[in-house]
Amino acid sequence: MKYFPHTQQDIEQMLQAAGLKSMDDLYGEIPEQLLFNREFDLPEAMSEVEIRKFFESLGGKNRQLVCFAGAGVEDHYSPSIIAPIISRGEFLTAYTPYQPEISQGTLQYIFEYQSMICELTGMDVTNASMYDGTTATAEAMMMTVAAAKKRNKVLVSATMNPKVKKVVETYALYNGIVVETIAEKEGVTDLAELDAKLQGGDVAGVILAQPNFYGIVEDYTGVAEKCHANKALLVMNANPSALAVLKTPAEWGADIACGDGQSLGIPMNYGGPYVGYLACTNALVRKLPGRIVGSTTDVDGKRAFVLTLQAREQHIRREKANSNICSNQSLMALYVTIYMSLMGHKGLKEVNKLSYAGAHYLAEQLVATGKCTLAFDKPFLNEFAVKTTVCTKKIQAALLEKGILGGVRIADDMLLLCVTEQRTKEEIDLLVETVKNL
Amino acid sequence: MIRNYDKLIFELSKEGREGYSLPRKQFDGCCMCKGLPENLRRESTPELPEVTEFDVVRHYTNLSNKNFGVDTGFYPLGSCTMKYNPRINEEMAAHPAFTQLHPEAPAECTQGALEVYYNLAASLAEVSGLSAFTLNPYAGAHGELTGLMIMRQYHIQRGDLKRTKVIVPDSAHGTNPASAAVCGLQIVEVKSTANGTVDVEDLKPLLDDTIAGIMMTNPNTLGIFETEIPEISRLVHECGGLLYYDGANLNAVLGKCRPGDMGFDIMHINLHKTFSTPHGGGGPGDGPVGVREGLEHLLPNPQVKKDAEGKFYLDTDETSSGYVSNFLGNFGVIMRAYTYILTLGRENVKMVGPLAVLNANYVKEALKGEYYLPIEGVCKHEFVFDGLADKSTGVTTLDIAKRLLDYGYHAPTIYFPLLFHQSIMIEPTETESKETLDEFIAVMKKVAQEAIENPEVVKSAPHSTPVRRLDETTAARFPKTTYRQMKG
Numbered sequence: 001m002k003y004f005p006h007t008q009q010d011i012e013q014m015l016q017a018a019g020l021k022s023m024d025d026l027y028g029e030i031p032e033q034l035l036f037n038r039e040f041d042l043p044e045a046m047s048e049v050e051i052r053k054f055f056e057s058l059g060g061k062n063r064q065l066v067c068f069a070g071a072g073v074e075d076h077y078s079p080s081i082i083a084p085i086i087s088r089g090e091f092l093t094a095y096t097p098y099q100p101e102i103s104q105g106t107l108q109y110i111f112e113y114q115s116m117i118c119e120l121t122g123m124d125v126t127n128a129s130m131y132d133g134t135t136a137t138a139e140a141m142m143m144t145v146a147a148a149k150k151r152n153k154v155l156v157s158a159t160m161n162p163k164v165k166k167v168v169e170t171y172a173l174y175n176g177i178v179v180e181t182i183a184e185k186e187g188v189t190d191l192a193e194l195d196a197k198l199q200g201g202d203v204a205g206v207i208l209a210q211p212n213f214y215g216i217v218e219d220y221t222g223v224a225e226k227c228h229a230n231k232a233l234l235v236m237n238a239n240p241s242a243l244a245v246l247k248t249p250a251e252w253g254a255d256i257a258c259g260d261g262q263s264l265g266i267p268m269n270y271g272g273p274y275v276g277y278l279a280c281t282n283a284l285v286r287k288l289p290g291r292i293v294g295s296t297t298d299v300d301g302k303r304a305f306v307l308t309l310q311a312r313e314q315h316i317r318r319e320k321a322n323s324n325i326c327s328n329q330s331l332m333a334l335y336v337t338i339y340m341s342l343m344g345h346k347g348l349k350e351v352n353k354l355s356y357a358g359a360h361y362l363a364e365q366l367v368a369t370g371k372c373t374l375a376f377d378k379p380f381l382n383e384f385a386v387k388t389t390v391c392t393k394k395i396q397a398a399l400l401e402k403g404i405l406g407g408v409r410i411a412d413d414m415l416l417l418c419v420t421e422q423r424t425k426e427e428i429d430l431l432v433e434t435v436k437n438l
Numbered sequence: 439m440i441r442n443y444d445k446l447i448f449e450l451s452k453e454g455r456e457g458y459s460l461p462r463k464q465f466d467g468c469c470m471c472k473g474l475p476e477n478l479r480r481e482s483t484p485e486l487p488e489v490t491e492f493d494v495v496r497h498y499t500n501l502s503n504k505n506f507g508v509d510t511g512f513y514p515l516g517s518c519t520m521k522y523n524p525r526i527n528e529e530m531a532a533h534p535a536f537t538q539l540h541p542e543a544p545a546e547c548t549q550g551a552l553e554v555y556y557n558l559a560a561s562l563a564e565v566s567g568l569s570a571f572t573l574n575p576y577a578g579a580h581g582e583l584t585g586l587m588i589m590r591q592y593h594i595q596r597g598d599l600k601r602t603k604v605i606v607p608d609s610a611h612g613t614n615p616a617s618a619a620v621c622g623l624q625i626v627e628v629k630s631t632a633n634g635t636v637d638v639e640d641l642k643p644l645l646d647d648t649i650a651g652i653m654m655t656n657p658n659t660l661g662i663f664e665t666e667i668p669e670i671s672r673l674v675h676e677c678g679g680l681l682y683y684d685g686a687n688l689n690a691v692l693g694k695c696r697p698g699d700m701g702f703d704i705m706h707i708n709l710h711k712t713f714s715t716p717h718g719g720g721g722p723g724d725g726p727v728g729v730r731e732g733l734e735h736l737l738p739n740p741q742v743k744k745d746a747e748g749k750f751y752l753d754t755d756e757t758s759s760g761y762v763s764n765f766l767g768n769f770g771v772i773m774r775a776y777t778y779i780l781t782l783g784r785e786n787v788k789m790v791g792p793l794a795v796l797n798a799n800y801v802k803e804a805l806k807g808e809y810y811l812p813i814e815g816v817c818k819h820e821f822v823f824d825g826l827a828d829k830s831t832g833v834t835t836l837d838i839a840k841r842l843l844d845y846g847y848h849a850p851t852i853y854f855p856l857l858f859h860q861s862i863m864i865e866p867t868e869t870e871s872k873e874t875l876d877e878f879i880a881v882m883k884k885v886a887q888e889a890i891e892n893p894e895v896v897k898s899a900p901h902s903t904p905v906r907r908l909d910e911t912t913a914a915r916f917p918k919t920t921y922r923q924m925k926g
Contacts, residue, residue: 045783059535089509271765
């Protein structure tokens with residue numbers, strides 16, 4: 001299919017109107033040696049019939065597995081009505097709402113998104129969304145350094161998801177920020193070490209995870225006070241779905257909350273698109289990167305929404321901006337907004353309860369096989385680490401034969417397993433039975 | 439009436455309503471109420487709406503009616519390449535054989551997905567004349583940042599640590615200097631000549647051993663091809679720097695010339711522009727980054743590779759520039775762009791640039807009487823007017839933009855580039871027909887006429903949109919960014 005409407009007659013008329021003789025004249029000023037003069041090494045055009053067969057065949061090379069993997073990406077239920085709504089061309093094919101008069105749809109759902117993210121995190125303000133949780137955390141780190149002015153050291157807990165940590169470290173490397181790791185003790189952040197590192201008086205920010213990489217819900221009592229006493233900001237990377245039941249970053253006293261919205265019903269999509277969220281206290285709003293939508297009125301007094309506080313952004317501040325963020329992950333923000341609307345606080349709580357029950361059932365049953373023990377004696381929601389007597393490579397291989405993605409391998413004797421509301425008792429029992437028989 | 443719909447989802451909420459459908463409890467005795475310690479639990483209840491599924495469907499359908507997309511009408515937003523987004527791309531991206539893959543699934547179970555990634559990367563390398571691509575960056579600005587990390591890492595690994603400055607033309611998009619600053623580079627601005635291209639004489643004295651490279655778009659933000667690019671490439675390379683190509687304007691040259699052949703070492707491509715993945719109201723996009731031969735190892739991790747037996751695998755290179763994303767970028771967007779390339783095929787991909795350029799020149803020539811064209815000559819995919827030709831009316835570019843909304847068009851990009859005071863940047867793209875362009879030309883002429891005969895109607899536009907001009911000052915002075923703040 002060629003998607004171009006031009007007939008030969010159109011082309012001739014348009015060239016003539018533009019005062020040109022041939023299509024080559026459109027590129028007449030370009031030095032001859034720069035012109036590309038061969039055929040592209042690409043396949044010939046495919047019809048829709050061929051395209052469908054082509055991707056059906058490629059899809060056949062993937063294997064559909066029953067998912068017990070998490071590590072930041074969870075296999076949650078996605079309500080049927082979300083896809084058709086976000087596929088409406090008015091949402092799908094719009095761009096950044098530069099013309100608010102004809103973009104109230106986008107602007108209002110972003111306002112609703114911001115409202116809901118602030119409800120879940122307890123924070124005062126959030127932007128219109130970020131690419132994903134890893135980059136949102138990197139941006140949070142840069143916010144702490146921008147706010148601290150003369151400090152450039154950031155502490156990251158060893159219990160942070162390694163994928164997040166790697167992106168944070170990459171941004172830090174080029175941005176001239178020093179990242180130090182706070183050690184881990186029995187699966188949780190070593191708070192004594194955090195305390196000691198804060199005493200140096202040179203820390204701009206502390207980045208912690210909730211739940212952490214091992215699925216553990218960490219107890220951060222007193223941490224915010226210690227950070228603030230040492231003039232460091234506290235950043236909490238939190239799973240937003242879990243925040244329906246867990247103490248919020250605001251309740252822990254965090255200054256910035258960030259994370260990935262994938263757990264709010266977004267399909268796993270082999271890693272993306274997801275949506276990052278980044279929220280903060282009112283005191284930090286001028287340091288918050290990205291788009292922000294605010295409410296206002298039009299000349300007739302009608303309620304309306306508009307991009308606001310734009311003096312922070314790159315198109316105004318250029319190299320003085322704290323971030324190079326230009327757009328947001330708008331359609332995925334709409335995705336999670338519709339999800340949160342459907343679930344409400346009761347539905348989200350129910351998702352957590354169901355996942356919690358499944359995960360704890362799996363943990364009990366695995367321990368009962370005698371082949372696994374819980375790696376840590378700490379509270380968790382829907383993800384946990386087990387120590388295994390059999391090599392985890394062998395366990396995962398055996399599970400794969402049964403069509404099960406058997407978690408994420410942390411070490412030869414440690415496996416991270418995640419259960420969502422989508423896992424049935426039969427699926428869990430099959431996993432347990434397979435491990436038992438090894 | 440539909441367009442007067444003005445409820446927030448929160449305002450539809452009624453305690454006791456439910457919009458979800460979850461499985462029943464399967465496990466007794468595993469209750470969160472008992473297992474999770476009190477001090478780890480949330481104290482407050484989040485105020486999320488309590489609504490039915492039907493409420494949600496109507497609400498967001500009504501909101502969509504207050505939006506304008508490419509599907510709605512002509513969207514000549516300069517530098518954004520708002521072309522038609524084919525639905526077959528959506529259908530393929532939604533294929534469950536791909537959407538249900540967990541990123542931790544072993545490569546043996548994701549061969550189809552890895553093949554898509556690998557083949558799209560190879561296709562991008564072919565059309566851009568570079569050696570290898572990563573598809574991991576999530577957007578154009580993210581691609582810029584990734585590309586600059588590669589540039590810095592290249593110098594670092596050569597032990598050339600003095601190179602901490604990057605040259606950016608004064609006409610560049612704001613993300614260029616912002617990305618450079620986030621990457622720890624200082625910005626040196628190079629001036630434009632009267633015809634909008636990089637001033638080579640101004641460039642020469644800037645080139646020394648502290649220069650990491652130069653960031654350029656070609657054609658530039660004025661839609662002008664930088665014909666001196668071979669000379670610029672020679673000068674920058676001679677001084678030891680690298681050339682970065684901002685792919686924002688790649689649509690102009692797709693099929694006619696390639697950044698790699700122009701001498702660029704690193705580039706990013708906006709899949710949501712040139713390769714027709716939907717803009718989604720601001721995202722998700724994807725910003726693949728390509729490099730010339732010899733720089734491949736610097737692409738971010740993980741990298742997708744193919745072994746001797748044709749199996750795909752994930753690789754991490756210790757000498758790479760680092761990690762910039764959760765996994766392999768916005769994979770769903772990658773699916774769409776690959777579908778687009780396959781449906782166009784080699785015979786049509788090469789027509790994208792020429793037809794986009796034809797459309798731009800057709801509109802430019804038709805309107806240059808009524809609007810002031812500061813730079814004459816053949817433009818590429820877009821061009822810039824500096825407001826109305828008749829400067830006596832008091833009608834500004836903003837007024838013209840707002841009046842166009844009344845006539846059912848999205849406005850062009852306005853007040854960018856910053857080189858002119860009243861910039862109107864128009865990019866029609868190749869998927870618009872002569873008839874659509876003729877109608878747009880007629881309306882633009884009509885607005886120019888109105889500016890002379892009835893300026894008030896233009897200055898107070900828009901009149902027929904769901905809302906009219908907004909009070910942006912109050913919005914910024916007393917920000918209300920959540921429903922909770924709005925309620926007070």
